Amino acid sequence: MRMEQFSSASVDFDDNRQDEEKAANEWERKMAYALVSHEFGLLFEALADGLKSRYAELCSACFISATWLTHMLSLLPDTGIRVAARVCLLKRFILIFKSARDIEDKALSMLALNSFIQDSAGLQDLTPSMKDVLKGLRELKKYSPLAFDMLKVLSEGNESSVHDMWNHKEIAQVDCGSNGEVLSIVCFRDKIFSGHSDGTIKVWTGRGSILHLIQEVRQHTKGVTSLIAPQSGDRLHSGSLDKTIRVWSIDKDGLQCHQVHDMKDHVQSLVVSGSVACFIPQGSGVKVHSWNGGSKLLNANKHVKCLSLAQGRLYCGCYDNSIQEIDLASGTLSNIQSGSPENC
Template sequence: MNKSFKAIMRSEQFGYALEDSKEKLVEEKAAVEWESRVAFTLASHEFGLVFEALAEGMRSKNASFFSACLVSATWLVHMLSVLPDTGIRGAARHCLLKQYISILKSSNNLDDKALAMLAVRSFMNDADGMKDLSFYIKDILKTIRELKKSSVLAYDMLKILSDGKESSSDIWNHEELNQVDCSTNGEVLSIVYFKNIIFFGHSDGMLKVWEGGARILDLIQESHEHTKAVTSLSILQSGEKLYSGSLDKTVRVWTVRDKIISCVEVHDMRDQVHNLTVANTIACFTPHGAGVKVFSWNGGFKSLNPNKSVKSLALEHGKLYCGCQDNSIQEIDLATETLGAIQAGNRKLLGKSHPVHALKVHDGLLYSAGSSADGTMIKRGFTH
């Protein structure tokens, strides 16, 4: 419609006859009326028998036949939302809704998902449609959250499903209290918090200490003892010691007193340090490459799972959990007297090949965050 309007405006500017634009408007009106009549005739025949046929076609394994049925069904469903309701809308939902939800959940074709989303949006135009959709709300929200940033239609659907408050459809809400520019020291690659004190690790090796109380951020201290990026930070529950891991192949131990940090130990890790996690007697990290390294503060090393690409670590109650590239989680019992006695166990969460990017253990529950291919899934499970 916008294209036609712009063409009309251009033709007027160049002095072409206005009769041409009037004829086009008449033609467009006639085309809309013809489309409405065809849609009404097809949908009304045998009280929606066409929808049963289209649903059967959408279950076909023949790609071209499936696509033709999907496009036709989506067009008819859209037309029903603008035509007077004679009870056919309910028949269409009964035949097609499950198929559309299945496409939203499992299709890898973005065009198919977009068509399914358009049909679902058409079903949302009446109260009975919203009632039927309530049984599939989790599946719908998962997909339209993925598409929200690239689709106005998805954003519109989220607002409807959350009673006009789109933010309530998000995982969490936030209010920006303060913002400071840290770009002079490169990216912030790691952050840890303890009792209103926030520690930042930067890509140039800088470590900064901030006080975050009273809704403001005050810089307390800067330390540039690492020569390369500070990739990870860890702090003991007591808050007395801070540990920093870096691409300079060292782990530094810092005392924390009166909001000031002092480096008291430097340990050579012989490899780049990523995902550092610390207990009282050992440190665990992922090196450059594969596997996990366990380091005793007495100086001993133990390498585990050298053939596993580990993306994330979590440590609690003497057990180390490793999130891997192949979507498995390795459970390693660290409650032993010697490094040599540590063995790796295995818990496979899913049979897909998506990496586990982040892990967190708290109060007997293990939280894992996966790939965007699954909608940036967050799972939780018992650790015992």
């Protein structure tokens, strides 16, 4: 703010004005140093407690004071007090930055966070919340050059990668709450299909920045967990917790159900190729179903989390952090990777 005032005013400042500004800056540094040095940063603990207060005025006063002192730390000699400030306040500032609706509160917490990212320890403590912090900085980028500078720092100075992060187009949000959670979604040509927890399948078309609902069908009786639309055909496959797989035609008249296959088990993570469908049942293993009617349980000793099917080979991501490959033609199973918590 001071810089903006100076740039908009006359360049010819008198000596008194400059002296006053110098004296004010010096007084501010001395005051901040005296406060943060008392009992080696004991004040930060008090401010952290104040930030948790249910009394709005006290919480606001502590927030402004904590932000100012944290900002001043970057202008003061590092005597180890920054560590005390980080331990007491960093998590509170991150929480405020993530949850604040007021742009001023968001900007103040950003100013405080900027002081903590000047050293590697602060960056490391910020890592678990990095995704939310980056999101907030992108939102503030149009208001503050500081947000863009912080994005560059947090992206290791790669300006082009920062540009790529926010170079996207937002579309309007559509509320589907009346049909429960969105459990699956797939795009096919110019349409978008969404599966919902109440068994509904919705068909949308996107024009410009708005989604238009063009059809809604509810033939599944429970949640639609999977939607598959092979790009080479005009069929949509839906898997559901009602233990069925349905095959739909996609044409100008909308979705029409042509086949219903009883799986006798919950269908999750459905994949389809040629004459077979594979899915994760309620228990362990993977179920392979032929459209002719036969079914077989594979990999029965593994609890599978996700599936992918390509060129007759089924790939299973398992809860024990391993990846397994199954040749559907021969039934041969091989371990691609045995995982551990470190490389999960």
